[in-house]
Amino acid sequence: MLRQLEGSRAVAEAVAACRPEVVCAYPISPQTHIIEAVGALVKSGTLAPCEFVNVESEFAAMSVCIGAAAAGARTYTATASQGLLFMIEAVYNAAGLGLPTVMTVANRALGAPINIWNDHSDAMSVRDAGWVQLFAETNQEAADLHVQAFRLAEELSLPVMVNMDGFVLTHAFEAVDVPAQDAVDAFLPPYLPRQVLDPGDPVTIGAMVGPEAFEEVRYLGHLRQLQALDRIPEIASEFAEAFGRASGGLVRPYRSEDADTVVLSMGSLLGTVKEAVDVCRGRGTRVGAVGVTTFRPFPGHAVVDALASARRVVVVEKALSPGLGGVLATDVAAALSGTGVAVHDVVAGLGGRPVTEASLVQLLETAAAGELGRLTFLDLDRSLVDGELARMAAARRSGPTAENLLRDLRVVGGRWA
Amino acid sequence: MTSGFAPVKFYQVGSFAVGNRLLGHAERTVQSDPGRTNALTSGHRACQGCGEALAARYVLDAAMAATGGRMIAVNATGCLEVFSTPYPESSWRVAWLHSLFGNAPAVGAGVAAALRAKGHDDVRVVAQAGDGGTVDIGFGCLSGMFERNDDVLFVCYDNQGYMNTGVQRSSATPPAARTATTEAVGPAPGNPFGQGKDLPRLAVAHGIPYVATATVADLHDLEHKVHQAMARTGARYLHVLVPCPLGWGTAPNETVRLARLAKESGLFPVFEAEHGEVTAASPIRHRVPVEDYLRPQSRFRHLFEPDRRSDVIGRLQAMADANVTRYGLL
Numbered sequence: 001m002l003r004q005l006e007g008s009r010a011v012a013e014a015v016a017a018c019r020p021e022v023v024c025a026y027p028i029s030p031q032t033h034i035i036e037a038v039g040a041l042v043k044s045g046t047l048a049p050c051e052f053v054n055v056e057s058e059f060a061a062m063s064v065c066i067g068a069a070a071a072g073a074r075t076y077t078a079t080a081s082q083g084l085l086f087m088i089e090a091v092y093n094a095a096g097l098g099l100p101t102v103m104t105v106a107n108r109a110l111g112a113p114i115n116i117w118n119d120h121s122d123a124m125s126v127r128d129a130g131w132v133q134l135f136a137e138t139n140q141e142a143a144d145l146h147v148q149a150f151r152l153a154e155e156l157s158l159p160v161m162v163n164m165d166g167f168v169l170t171h172a173f174e175a176v177d178v179p180a181q182d183a184v185d186a187f188l189p190p191y192l193p194r195q196v197l198d199p200g201d202p203v204t205i206g207a208m209v210g211p212e213a214f215e216e217v218r219y220l221g222h223l224r225q226l227q228a229l230d231r232i233p234e235i236a237s238e239f240a241e242a243f244g245r246a247s248g249g250l251v252r253p254y255r256s257e258d259a260d261t262v263v264l265s266m267g268s269l270l271g272t273v274k275e276a277v278d279v280c281r282g283r284g285t286r287v288g289a290v291g292v293t294t295f296r297p298f299p300g301h302a303v304v305d306a307l308a309s310a311r312r313v314v315v316v317e318k319a320l321s322p323g324l325g326g327v328l329a330t331d332v333a334a335a336l337s338g339t340g341v342a343v344h345d346v347v348a349g350l351g352g353r354p355v356t357e358a359s360l361v362q363l364l365e366t367a368a369a370g371e372l373g374r375l376t377f378l379d380l381d382r383s384l385v386d387g388e389l390a391r392m393a394a395a396r397r398s399g400p401t402a403e404n405l406l407r408d409l410r411v412v413g414g415r416w417a
Numbered sequence: 418m419t420s421g422f423a424p425v426k427f428y429q430v431g432s433f434a435v436g437n438r439l440l441g442h443a444e445r446t447v448q449s450d451p452g453r454t455n456a457l458t459s460g461h462r463a464c465q466g467c468g469e470a471l472a473a474r475y476v477l478d479a480a481m482a483a484t485g486g487r488m489i490a491v492n493a494t495g496c497l498e499v500f501s502t503p504y505p506e507s508s509w510r511v512a513w514l515h516s517l518f519g520n521a522p523a524v525g526a527g528v529a530a531a532l533r534a535k536g537h538d539d540v541r542v543v544a545q546a547g548d549g550g551t552v553d554i555g556f557g558c559l560s561g562m563f564e565r566n567d568d569v570l571f572v573c574y575d576n577q578g579y580m581n582t583g584v585q586r587s588s589a590t591p592p593a594a595r596t597a598t599t600e601a602v603g604p605a606p607g608n609p610f611g612q613g614k615d616l617p618r619l620a621v622a623h624g625i626p627y628v629a630t631a632t633v634a635d636l637h638d639l640e641h642k643v644h645q646a647m648a649r650t651g652a653r654y655l656h657v658l659v660p661c662p663l664g665w666g667t668a669p670n671e672t673v674r675l676a677r678l679a680k681e682s683g684l685f686p687v688f689e690a691e692h693g694e695v696t697a698a699s700p701i702r703h704r705v706p707v708e709d710y711l712r713p714q715s716r717f718r719h720l721f722e723p724d725r726r727s728d729v730i731g732r733l734q735a736m737a738d739a740n741v742t743r744y745g746l747l
Contacts, residue, residue: 021534022527051530055523056561063520063558067491067527070514073534075527093516197489197512197528199540206492206515207502 002177007139007169010176011104011162012037014143016047017184018150020076020102022068024053024061028083029116030166031106035078058083062090062101069099070205072196074150077101080166081108084122088129091159095130095221097206098194100153100160102146103131107267107318108166109351113402117352118166119318120267123295124327130221132160132228133296134248135266139169139176141293144247147179148235150188155231157194158224163295165268167352179243187242225297232294250299253306255281256288261368262310263289264303264332265317269348269355273316276360285368292328300335312342314367316360316378318349325375348378355379384408446636447475447482454481454510456490461508462500466669468659468676469497469574472633473545476572476657477511479640480543483647487540489514489528493521493550496581497574519554521546522562525569533568541647545572548589549579551656552614563623566651570643573616573654576661584664588614591684592736593729594716596664601719610732617688620654624693627653631687633660634676638699642689658685666715678710683737686744698744707734 005013012034015023023042025035042052051068055061058079065075079087084105094101105123109115123133132152136142142164149160164170179187195205209217229250236248254274256262263273270291280287290306292299307313313336315329324330326345333343344367349355359379366372387408391398398404447453456477463470480488492498492515501508502515516524525544532540546555551573562569578596579585586596592610595601599608620628626649629642639657646653660667660675667675679685680699684707687699708730711717720726741747 022530024527024530049534049536051534053526053530053565055526056564057557059520060523060526060558060561063516063523064527064530066516066520067514067524067529068531068534069527070524071489071528071531071535073531075531089517090520097516197514199487199489199512202510202512204502204507204509204513204515206498206513207504207507208499209504213504 002175004173005176006173007142008033009037010139010143010178011146013178014146015076016041017179017181018147018188020050021073022051022075024055024064024077026055026058026061028080030108030170031078031080034104058087059090062087065101066094066099069101070197072193074191075101078104080106081110081122088126091126092129094159098157100157102149102153103161105161105163106166106170107163115351118168119350121319123163124319127296132158134162134294136164137268137270137291139174141247142169143176143178147184148239148248151235152231154191156224156227168268183242229297229299248293250294250302251306252291252293254289256290258309259286259288260311261287262307262313264313264315266292272355272357272360275357276364279361280364287364287368298331303332303335310341312367314344314346316346316348320347344372345375346378446640447479448636453478456481456511457501458508458510462503464663466662466672468633468661468672469576472574472657472659473497475636475639476643479643480647483644484541489540489542491521491525491528491544493546493555494518495547495550499581518550520558521550521555522558522571526562526567529568542569544569548573548575548577549587552589552616553587563625563652568650570646570653573656574659575656576659576664578664580661580664606719617656621690621693625652626692628690630656632658632676632680634673667713671713678705681705682707682710683741683746686740688744698746701746707737
């Protein structure tokens with residue numbers, strides 16, 4: 001049943017329908033509405049049996065999940081940005097131990113400068129942690145992905161991260177059909193752990209492993225990711241059969257079958273990308289788009305297949321690896337190596353900067369004309385950058401960059417005023 | 418006897434412990450029971466004379482006895498974890514989970530939450546760490562576990578430093594002690610005065626149901642406190658002093674004697690507290706000057722050689738005297 005819901009609310013209800021037994025959370029914008037709603041469902045007894053643990057940090061949140069999952073409980077938490085960084089040691093640990101926690105990341109920029117708005121820097125910072133990383137395009141998909149995530153995580157004993165754009169999705173109200181309880185119950189079997197802390201059958205979990213077997217343990221983790229690559233589309237099609245709509249999967253093409261120039265992107269940005277594609281198509285420019293739903297494991301073959309007709313790919317992403325360029329673009333380039341398809345990195349929308357249809361249309365037309373460079377910073381205010389470069393050249397003690405730029409923009413007053 | 422090995426003693430000397438054979442069965446220690454769990458069993462790689470290995474077996478065997486074997490152990494990274502689980506072996510005969518250095522209290526809280534959600538109310542959780550995993554890197558998680566009153570007994574095996582990484586200073590290292598990061602050099606050799614964290618008192622300040630200190634020297638007292646802790650629910654804290662021959666520079670056969678001297682000198686007060694109030698303290702039986710405790714430890718050698726540092730010894734004696742007053746140890 002379609003209802004007008006905030007994205008966070010939809011996700012909270014979908015998570016509750018998955019019947020997690022231990023939920024723990026530490027508040028951080030823009031994740032707060034999700035855990036508030038789950039917390040209320042537990043407190044009211046709607047979601048039971050479930051323990052909701054208000055922890056003192058994100059590091060503790062993931063650690064509580066680790067303990068609870070090892071004791072055989074279905075576990076869930078949510079975080080964003082600095083919170084994900086603060087729990088990163090435990091994020092790696094959950095994957096290394098093979099514990100199937102599901103975590104929502106309400107994607108947000110990383111400081112400094114502190115910034116609460118959306119980009120994908122947080123998720124990219126843990127791309128090598130061994131987690132499955134899924135990216136939702138819409139609130140409907142965000143809700144649906146959580147149901148699939150628990151299924152995948154528990155089948156493979158692998159933690160799964162569902163990424164949804166902070167504010168853009170978490171705080172947006174739109175019509176969502178939250179997966180119904182009976183349908184979720186039919187789709188998601190009870191959690192049967194591969195390893196569990198049981199006094200009646202005691203095992204040692206988390207033993208030290210030296211050079212004798214460490215590579216093998218890591219290789220098995222890699223194999224589980226490769227298994228996920230097979231299972232994700234299968235689970236998505238089972239979900240489509242059970243719930244009557246397409247959500248999840250590896251990649252999602254849009255008007256790309258005969259496109260020379262294809263935009264590849266992740267998350268809510270795809271909505272604007274598709275509109276820009278429509279505009280360009282209306283002008284007769286042969287462009288298309290491919291949405292990447294699964295970022296880890298990286299679906300290299302699916303990406304190559306989806307780009308079969310493309311001569312060039314424009315990877316528009318809300319992340320930057322300073323000194324390199326795009327992160328997703330690097331993976332795409334590796335997948336396309338030897339195919340002759342040109343890959344252009346476009347870094348866009350950092351720290352919540354809007355990525356407009358107009359900018360994307362212009363970008364696509366430039367790319368289609370063969371005039372786009374290898375690395376582009378979309379809508380970069382060059383005069384602002386040049387002003388700071390000039391200041392740094394003029395004086396050693398040029399001061400804090402962030403404040404300087406805000407003063408140039410007249411967001412704050414002059415230092416001596 | 419072979420030179421290099423200490424002479425074997427067949428009778429306890431200098432101990433006030435009552436032999437088990439003089440006690441009724443109910444008063445005998447868990448360790449005297451041949452059917453004890455041996456939670457940490459033989460074959461581990463701890464150093465000879467390791468106080469932590471001894472205490473860990475005492476504590477977990479007592480906890481297993483108290484719970485009828487319905488117990489799960491969570492372990493922080495550190496000596497205890499490293500020497501007990503070298504791949505592909507494990508010395509644990511209990512359900513045991515190690516995650517990270519600083520998160521054992523939260524992992525324990527997670528296990529407890531899962532057990533509650535799944536209705537396994539009879540299974541109890543014991544989390545354990547060294548002093549580094551407790552007073553330093555684990556303190557945030559521990560304070561959170563205390564504050565939420567999570568149903569976990571947290572045990573700190575305090576050997577007063579980072580012994581696993583090569584004897585560096587922790588905030589449980591006593592003043593004047595030499596460590597690899599507070600060397601016995603310069604005008605104020607060893608760990609500075611005026612620093613450090615008194616975790617048992619911080620635990621008491623959280624108002625949790627039960628806090629106790631103990632040493633590895635007094636088995637009856639230690640087991641009694643584990644039983645007291647396991648008879649209660651909510652957050653409980655047990656702080657056990659465990660001498661470390663490597664880090665303290667002591668002979669392996671001196672471990673128990675040094676733990677006893679720490680208590681008898683007043684430097685390590687042994688007490689119990691409930692809900693924020695100190696309720697009992699173990700009196701000093703034969704008070705000794707701190708010098709008797711310090712002198713056998715090479716980490717304090719610079720207090721006696723080449724020149725006697727009476728000023729520093731005096732400050733340590735004053736700390737012991739303050740404990741005697743605070744807890745009424747005489």
